[in-house]
Amino acid sequence: MSAQPNPGLADQNKSAWDHLYASTPDLIWGREPIGFLPRLLPAACDLPPGPVLDAATGEGRNLSVLLGLGRPVTACDASAAALAKIPAGVRRQVTPLVCDLACVPLPAASFALILLSDALETLPEPELILAELRRLLVPGGCLLANVPATDDGVAGVDMQPGPEGGWLYQGSYYYRFFTAAEAEALFLATGLEIVRNDDCVWDEPPHPNFRDASHRHHGRVVLARRPR
Template identity: 50%
Template structure:
């Protein structure tokens, strides 16, 4: 099992946040494009059936907002947060006018306990030197029975350790700057359960991504375990 040592990751976390913010500032193009991440459509029918009317929804680590059009089909009450001001500034203006944006660290989101019915955490966990504080924070923000949808990739992902420098157990730097961690399925489940979530459903999903400007030059396929979990009522 991978051991997460928060005390050894503080400097790395700060450097990592600066690297991602610098990436978003490096080009006017959308790094991740405008299409939603490939696994959301698979889970949308269940989420729609589970949510109450007019739910409050958080896109945690929203980046440039690629997933916001999907979330806006669920509710008019959307909050998008990210540690990168440059990322949130790149959310297209028509989308940004429909929601609230919050610049903050994901482990310290300035909103009340039990505020949200549903949280999306897409392509984030693997980029966190220590994901536990973030997952605990999202657990705090969910109502009892609230849902979290997140992906946690392992070594089945085609990008795992490609052009990456190993810096620890299952820990890497991509291009010498961007932190990644890949874990096995049982480790991912144990992580979520240790942060207070109960498993509803999980499955391995695969999807194709176009090249990402200033980040990854070729189209590539992602394979990642995706988890739908809830906060116990």
């Protein structure tokens, strides 16, 4: 797996997402949390003190669940258009932050828990992003992230082979799918300990302006800890 920066591809990808969010007042990802979260978030509750980061929050479909932990929550994304669509009642309870996950403008050891939901597979440089998220975790803090499998229901659908070993969906959005071994290696290479590594399946409805059909996701959901 390449860890070389590829700013052109990453910038093109961020721009595609920003245009998507701005293209409709509808919530692309809906209001329901991602399918694995209610089941696996409790596993992340043995946490040190500290706030929570929803990394690449999109329109914030997971924020209500995160706020349920009773900790301050920061919601960041590269897309200002996405953050503007977080429903107002939720947005006023979180700290929104427009930033690139490759370089988050916050001090090291800022968060006890980071959620990376449905985002790792969209990042052309996942190793760089995971290293940055590790920097942001307090010792003992956890990262909860899903890593779509090579037989995920959307893998290859309306996609052409793209750069960095990935695919381009509709010619614009970068995607990559991982074997179980590749998923585990990503976290271990970043210096994180794997606490849990679950095989998960969940269904998603269509996404306005993005994907017309309901679909099933399959992949690993990894709970990884920064060593104490």
